Amino acid sequence: MTDIVEDTIDIHPVSFAPEVLARISPELSLQRHLSLGFRPSLKGFEEFREVELNEDHLSRYGVEHKDNSIIGSNVLKCGKTFVVTTITGGIIEDSTIYKNEENELISLDDTKKTDLTNYTSVFPVVEVERGRAGACTDEEMTLSQKIYDSMLHSKLLPKSSLKIEPGIRITDDDGTMEIIYSDESKQHSAEENSFKTNRKWSYLLYAKIKVFSRTGPVFDLCWNSLMYALQSVKLPRAFIDERATDLKMTIRTRGRSATVKETYDILSDSSKQYPLNLNKENIAFASNYGTITLDSEAKLTEEADEEDIDMDAVETILLADLDTESEETSVNTTLSIISNDKGDLKHVSILGGDANISPDNLRKSILLAQQRAKDLKDKL
Amino acid sequence: MNVQDRRRILGPAGAKPLVFANAEAKEDKTVKEETQLNKNLSISLQRGIISNANGSSIVETSGISLLTSVYGPRSTRSMSFEPRATLNIILQSNKFDTSNLKEISNFLISVLQCCVCLEKYPKSGIDLFINFNIEDEDELVQYIPIMIMSCMIALMDADIEVSDIIGGLTIDHTAVCLGQNGDQLLGLWKDPSSDEQDALVLNETIAKCQEQYSSSRQQLIEFISNC
Amino acid sequence: MSLSIAEKSYLFDSLSSAQALRPDGRLPYQFRPIEIYTDFLPSSNGSSRIIASDGSECIISVKSKVVDHTVEKDLVQVDIDIAGERDDSILVESITSLFNKIIDTIDVSKLQLTQKYSFKIYIDVLVLSTYSYPVSLISFGIYSALNSTYLPKLISSFDDLEVEELPTFHDYDLVKLDVSPPLIFVLAIVGDNIFIDPAFNESKVANNGLIISWSQGKVIAPVRTMALNNTYVKGFKPSLVQEGIDLVNKYGQDIVNALV
Numbered sequence: 001m002t003d004i005v006e007d008t009i010d011i012h013p014v015s016f017a018p019e020v021l022a023r024i025s026p027e028l029s030l031q032r033h034l035s036l037g038f039r040p041s042l043k044g045f046e047e048f049r050e051v052e053l054n055e056d057h058l059s060r061y062g063v064e065h066k067d068n069s070i071i072g073s074n075v076l077k078c079g080k081t082f083v084v085t086t087i088t089g090g091i092i093e094d095s096t097i098y099k100n101e102e103n104e105l106i107s108l109d110d111t112k113k114t115d116l117t118n119y120t121s122v123f124p125v126v127e128v129e130r131g132r133a134g135a136c137t138d139e140e141m142t143l144s145q146k147i148y149d150s151m152l153h154s155k156l157l158p159k160s161s162l163k164i165e166p167g168i169r170i171t172d173d174d175g176t177m178e179i180i181y182s183d184e185s186k187q188h189s190a191e192e193n194s195f196k197t198n199r200k201w202s203y204l205l206y207a208k209i210k211v212f213s214r215t216g217p218v219f220d221l222c223w224n225s226l227m228y229a230l231q232s233v234k235l236p237r238a239f240i241d242e243r244a245t246d247l248k249m250t251i252r253t254r255g256r257s258a259t260v261k262e263t264y265d266i267l268s269d270s271s272k273q274y275p276l277n278l279n280k281e282n283i284a285f286a287s288n289y290g291t292i293t294l295d296s297e298a299k300l301t302e303e304a305d306e307e308d309i310d311m312d313a314v315e316t317i318l319l320a321d322l323d324t325e326s327e328e329t330s331v332n333t334t335l336s337i338i339s340n341d342k343g344d345l346k347h348v349s350i351l352g353g354d355a356n357i358s359p360d361n362l363r364k365s366i367l368l369a370q371q372r373a374k375d376l377k378d379k380l
Numbered sequence: 381m382n383v384q385d386r387r388r389i390l391g392p393a394g395a396k397p398l399v400f401a402n403a404e405a406k407e408d409k410t411v412k413e414e415t416q417l418n419k420n421l422s423i424s425l426q427r428g429i430i431s432n433a434n435g436s437s438i439v440e441t442s443g444i445s446l447l448t449s450v451y452g453p454r455s456t457r458s459m460s461f462e463p464r465a466t467l468n469i470i471l472q473s474n475k476f477d478t479s480n481l482k483e484i485s486n487f488l489i490s491v492l493q494c495c496v497c498l499e500k501y502p503k504s505g506i507d508l509f510i511n512f513n514i515e516d517e518d519e520l521v522q523y524i525p526i527m528i529m530s531c532m533i534a535l536m537d538a539d540i541e542v543s544d545i546i547g548g549l550t551i552d553h554t555a556v557c558l559g560q561n562g563d564q565l566l567g568l569w570k571d572p573s574s575d576e577q578d579a580l581v582l583n584e585t586i587a588k589c590q591e592q593y594s595s596s597r598q599q600l601i602e603f604i605s606n607c
Numbered sequence: 608m609s610l611s612i613a614e615k616s617y618l619f620d621s622l623s624s625a626q627a628l629r630p631d632g633r634l635p636y637q638f639r640p641i642e643i644y645t646d647f648l649p650s651s652n653g654s655s656r657i658i659a660s661d662g663s664e665c666i667i668s669v670k671s672k673v674v675d676h677t678v679e680k681d682l683v684q685v686d687i688d689i690a691g692e693r694d695d696s697i698l699v700e701s702i703t704s705l706f707n708k709i710i711d712t713i714d715v716s717k718l719q720l721t722q723k724y725s726f727k728i729y730i731d732v733l734v735l736s737t738y739s740y741p742v743s744l745i746s747f748g749i750y751s752a753l754n755s756t757y758l759p760k761l762i763s764s765f766d767d768l769e770v771e772e773l774p775t776f777h778d779y780d781l782v783k784l785d786v787s788p789p790l791i792f793v794l795a796i797v798g799d800n801i802f803i804d805p806a807f808n809e810s811k812v813a814n815n816g817l818i819i820s821w822s823q824g825k826v827i828a829p830v831r832t833m834a835l836n837n838t839y840v841k842g843f844k845p846s847l848v849q850e851g852i853d854l855v856n857k858y859g860q861d862i863v864n865a866l867v
Contacts, residue, residue, distance in 0.1 A: 131451030482700035490834035564842025
C-alpha cells in the first residue's frame, strides 16, 4: 500500500465533438459559438428563420371541396418546426354568452371602438407533440392562455363580425328547398317579416394549434400561424328551417307541469359563406428575442495577440428568433414582442434573467419586430 | 366524464358546433368514388421530418394526410423486468370518436407486433403517434392500409428492426393485412356494410388482396431503397 | 398468474400439433361450462349474471328510457366497465366500440312505441373478474339479459304525430322484449389449428385471435383478428379465417340453444 507508482501520468485534455459538447454543456457550446460570431444553428445574431406557408389546404373552403367542419387553416413551417392550425366554429345564443370578468375591470375610454368588450378572441388549444400522451403540459397551458389574452387585447376580432343573421329555409309544395337571406333578396320581404325572433346568435371560433418537431420556443410560431389561419377563415351563412321558426309547443304531462319547448336548429349553409371580417390594421406578428452576456472566459484563446481581457467589460448581445436547445436553456433573458408592420406594439413581455436589457437592445428588438412583421405580412 | 376541463381554454359550455346542411351530398358521391380508384396511384411518401422524434413519416394521397412519429425504444416506467418492448399506438384525429380510434389502434398493435422485433429491445417501449391531418372518408377502415404504410416507414426511419415488410389493403369495408409475401394473414378487420349478403365469405376478398399486395409492397420497398 | 416459458412451450406444442389436444380435453368447438342467472336486479328491466368455469364473472343490467327517435338516433347503448382497468384504457375502449358496432345490428323497429317515441335501451356491463379476452362472456351475458328484459306495455295510441302527448303505459303489464341479440365468439389460432373459447392458458400461446359475430343463424360482420397475448403473435394461414367462420356457422346455433 505504501508503494506509490511514480510513473508520470500524462493528463490529456478531454475533447469532445461539437455535437457532444452541445449536449453536455449547452452553455459553453453556445458561448463558444457566439464568440466566433454566429449561433449554434449557424444563424447570425439577428437572423430569423425562414418561414414557409401552406395556406388553407385543410379547410372545407380549401383547394378541394371537402366535407369537414374546418373553416380556416394554416400550416406554417419555420426551420424544422411546423405548426398546423385548424379553425372550427361553433354557435352560441347571445343571452347565454359568457361574460369575461376581465372586461369589466378594464374600462377604457369612452369611444366605443376601442372598448374591449366589443372584441372577442378565439379559443385556442395548443398541443406540442413530444411523444407523450395524456394531460396537457404547463407549456401548452401557458401558450393557450397567452394567445387567448393577446388576441383579445390586440382588438383584432370585433364581436360584430361574428354576429349571425340567420336566413330561413323554405320548402315549396313540390319539395324543393330554398334558403332566403333577408339581406340578399328583396322580393321575399313578406316572408322575411314573418320571421322575427328576439333571439340572437353568434359564432365562436376555436383554434387547434398543433406543433410538431419543436426545437425551441414556439409562442411566436403559434401566434403567427393563427394570424394566417384567421385571415383564411370563411364563415358559413346560417339558416333556420321554416318549420322551426314558429315551433313553440307546450307539452303537458298529466296537467302538472307545462314546458315551452322552442327548438331552433341553426344549420350552416354548405354553399354560401363570407370571409371573416377582421380589424385588418390590428393584424400583428410575433417574434422573440434574447439577450445574453458574453462570457469572456469561454472564448477560444487561439489568437496570438491575446491581450489582458478586461473582466469588467460586459458585452451583452441580442439574439433574434431563439432556436435550438442550447439557446433555450442558456438564454434566460427573453423578450416576446407582437407588433404590426407599422410598429404598433400589441404585446411586449420581458423576462429578466442574468443579462441586462439595455435600452439599446430594447430599441433594436422593437425595430426588428416591426421589420419581421412586415416580412411576414408580405408572405400572404 | 362530466368534469370540466380546466386546463384547456374550451370556450363557453352552451355552444354547439357548426352543423353543415348537406345539400350537395349526392354530387359528392361520384367524386369520391373516382378518387378512391386513383388512391393507389398518387401516393407521396416522406420521412424524417420531425426532429424531436426518433423516426417519422408523412403519407399523403388525395384527401388523406397522415403524419406518424415514433418515439423509442425508450425506457418504460414499469418496475418489473420486461423481456420484450411494449408497442403502443396512439391515433389522433378530430373527426372520429376516441373509442373508435382506440379500437383501431388496438388492431394495429396486434398487426405490427407480428413484424417488429420486440425481443431486440427489452425493458423499453416504442410509441407511435399517428396524426390525421386531412381525412376525407367517413370510415376508419379505409385508412388501415395507409396507416400501416406510414407506421412501417416511420419505424424504419427510427432504425427499429422489423422482420418483414407488411402491407394492408381495404376492399369494401374489409381491411386485410398481409405479410410474408402475402402467404400470411396478419390482421383482418371487417365492418358491417349496408349490402349484407347471406353468408359471409371472406376467402375471395383475401385472395383479391393477396393479388394486389405485391404491388403495394413494391412501392414501399422502392421508397425505402431510394433513401 | 403467469406461465413459465416451459409451460408455454408445452402448451403451444400440444395445441399446434396435428392431433391437437387442449389442456382441459375439450373439443375444438366446445365451450367451457358457464352459469347464467337472469333477472336478479329488481330495479332493472332486465339483468343477467354470467360466470365462466375459470371464475370470470360479469353482470349486466338493461334499463330503458322513452326518447324521441327523430332526435335520438342511437337507440341501444352499451357501456362497459372492467374491474381493474381504467375507463379510458385501450382494452375497455376497444371492447366498448366493438359492442356498440355490433349492437347496431339489432332491429330497432322492435323498440318503437309510437310514430314519435321509442324505447332507448341502456346496457351496462360490469366485468368483475376476467382471465381471458372477455368479449365472448360479455356478449353471452348481454344475450341473456336482453332475452330476460320486460318493458312496460303501451296503452296510448300509436299514432301521435298530430296530437302532442307522451306515451302512457299500463301499470302492471309488461311485454317481453323481442330482439335477437347478436353474439360474439372468440377463437384462438395456434399453428394451423383453431379453437373456440380459448381459456387463459390457451390465449397465452395463441398466434392470433379471431373475433366473429353471429346473429340469427349466421356469421355477420364485424369480424376481426385480435392478438390475445404479446409474445406468440404472428401471422397465420389466410384460409384459417374461413375455417373459423365455418366452425361458428356450424356450431353457433347449438351454443345458442344451450344458452336459453
